Amino acid sequence: MNRKSKGIKAERDLVQLFCMTGDWLAIRVAGSGSSRFACPDVLAGNRIRKLAIECKTVSTENKYLSEADIDQIKEFADVFGAEPWIGVKFRSEWFFLSIDDLKKTNKGYAISKELAKNKGLLFEELIDT
């Protein structure tokens, strides 16, 4: 599976996680990687909360997000009225990081599996906060 297919599969898995809860629904955003307007990869909602989620799959290496990536997520969440989250899939487990928890680097932000595990919320914690 190439990187793009892997990303789409991860997003679909996350959508399914939300939809299986019964009181949340989620959708994948079409063209989230190429849209000229700010948008997340996945949008989830229930009657009270809306989550704008940028999804990353992490294996052994760190993942990097540019300042522009983060600004886009924040902008979308601010205007659309949603909470901005970074969803990190490591093996079959998801960890959800708030932007404040990302590690700042010279050029943007870095996510390691250690950071995701130490600072991230599990799915059950995310939907329960």
Place this chain on the structure above:
Amino acid sequence: MNRKSKGIKAERDLVQLFCMTGDWLAIRVAGSGSSRFACPDVLAGNRIRKLAIECKTVSTENKYLSEADIDQIKEFADVFGAEPWIGVKFRSEWFFLSIDDLKKTNKGYAISKELAKNKGLLFEELIDT
């Protein structure tokens, strides 16, 4: 342009309409026609309201929506926490119908351009209600 491309173009135009307002954002839902979970074609939001929009392009003929189509939109809107709307594009103009305004038929619901024009809200009215 085939029917599918025409539909995607119409959805993109609608997303752009929202994004150009400055205080709304919208996204197209990936796989909205084929998802196993209920979902609309377009989701729009600002800090207060969220709109789940099923999009139809209407030329001279009536468009039909099945009971199942309408149930799906209502279910999505109910769980996700959004207002359900049917967006009807006739030539370059959009009209937005609430489900109560659709004309009931034996097998589902019908939309004509007359119904859209008589009962539908214009874009400016939709975002201002």
